[in-house]
Amino acid sequence: MLVGFSLGLVGGGGSILAVPLMVYVVGVPEPHVAIGTSAIAVAANAAINLSNHARGGTVIWSCAIVFALAGMCGAFGGSILGKMLDGQKLLAMFSLVMLVIAALMLKTRARVGVTDIKFGMDNMPAIVGLGLATGTMSGFFGIGGGFLIVPALMLATGMPIMNAVSSSLVAVTAFGMTTALSYAWSGLVSWGLAALFVAGGIAGGLVGTRSARHLSERRGALNIVFATVIIVVAIYMLVRNIHVS
Numbered sequence: 001m002l003v004g005f006s007l008g009l010v011g012g013g014g015s016i017l018a019v020p021l022m023v024y025v026v027g028v029p030e031p032h033v034a035i036g037t038s039a040i041a042v043a044a045n046a047a048i049n050l051s052n053h054a055r056g057g058t059v060i061w062s063c064a065i066v067f068a069l070a071g072m073c074g075a076f077g078g079s080i081l082g083k084m085l086d087g088q089k090l091l092a093m094f095s096l097v098m099l100v101i102a103a104l105m106l107k108t109r110a111r112v113g114v115t116d117i118k119f120g121m122d123n124m125p126a127i128v129g130l131g132l133a134t135g136t137m138s139g140f141f142g143i144g145g146g147f148l149i150v151p152a153l154m155l156a157t158g159m160p161i162m163n164a165v166s167s168s169l170v171a172v173t174a175f176g177m178t179t180a181l182s183y184a185w186s187g188l189v190s191w192g193l194a195a196l197f198v199a200g201g202i203a204g205g206l207v208g209t210r211s212a213r214h215l216s217e218r219r220g221a222l223n224i225v226f227a228t229v230i231i232v233v234a235i236y237m238l239v240r241n242i243h244v245s
Contacts, residue, residue, distance in 0.1 A: 003042065004201025007146065007172070008049045008208025009215075010165055010226045018042055018197060019091070020237050028190065031091060032083060036183025037190045041197035043176030046146075046169045048202055052209040053166035062119035063127055063157050064170035067149070070128045071135025075175045078139025079182040092241040094141045098234035101147055102227040117159045126156035131171070138175040139182070146172045147230055161222050165212055 003018050018038035019031070028034040053059055082090060119127065130152040137148055149168040153159060159167070183189055215222040 001200040001204035003197060004045045004049065004204030005208040005211075006204075006229065007042070007045055007169070007201070008052060008205040008210075009212045010146065010150065010208075010222070010229060017233060020233065020240070022193070023091075024240055026193070028193070030188075032183070032188045033190055035082075035090075036180060036186070036188035037194045038197070039176045039180035039183060040189060040191075041194045041201065043173050043180055044194075044198045045201035045205060046172040046176060049205040049209060050166075050169035050173060052205060053169060053212075056166070056209075056213060058163050058166035059170065060117055060157075060159060060163050060167045061170070063117060063123070063153065063159070064167035066119055066124070067127050067131040067134075067153060067156070067167075068171040068174040070131030071138065071149075071171050072174050072178045074132045074135030074137075075139035075178040076182065078136040078141075079179045080139075082140040083183070083186065083188075090141060091237055095234040095237040095241070097137070097141070098147060098230045098237075101151055102230040102234070105151060105223050105227040105230070117157045117163070123157050127153075130156045134171070135175055135178075139179050147226075149175075150226065161226070162212065165222070 003021070006017055018041060019034050022028040022034035022038060023031055028037070050059070117123075134148045134152045146168050149171045150161065150164045153164040153167055154161060180189070212222065215225060
């Protein structure tokens with residue numbers, strides 16, 4: 001429910017929350033199994049939350065689909081590299097990336113954005129380039145990538161955070177499924193655990209989507225919530241990694 005709520009609220013936090021929860025709370029002993037399992041659960045929950053946002057008319061489909069297609073290519077390559085590295089090192093590296101993203105989101109929290117964004121030749125290089133880069137990082141760290149995709153979409157197109165949150169779920173679904181297939185092929189998925197996460201995520205996602213619409217009406221509020229969630233989880237992951245090592 002917590003993971004689904006985060007996906008509905010800020011378009012991210014799926015695997016960022018699911019991986020440490022599976023490792024440190026549920027007790028999955030192998031980080032790569034936690035990554036593979038969370039990728040499937042997050043992709044499914046993201047697809048459900050996407051339908052909730054789509055009904056609200058906040059998804060900018062043209063930009064989201066091109067971004068997702070570019071990112072899927074990167075996610076496949078990134079997942080191959082990620083499986084070659086030690087699981088604990090992956091979690092520590094990802095924590096540092098999260099802190100940088102949080103700082104950037106707080107810096108731009110007062111920015112309004114342009115609502116009538118469309119995909120075109122002027123923003124195509126940025127959308128494709130950032131989609132490829134974000135997808136590679138998503139696959140490498142074994143995440144759905146929402147916390148990377150939302151700021152990347154805002155940077156590439158200038159869209160407001162509410163539209164970026166909604167549109168990001170197209171890519172989160174695609175990236176997560178690409179990563180999940182790669183890990184499933186290697187036998188690194190616990191299917192029963194994934195099913196439980198999906199079931200709980202459906203309920204949490206409905207609440208998260210409604211909360212996002214409410215916060216988006218207050219300037220900068222959603223950015224602050226977005227950054228705060230990232231910082232809290234990143235610090236927790238760093239502390240646990242230091243303790244383990």
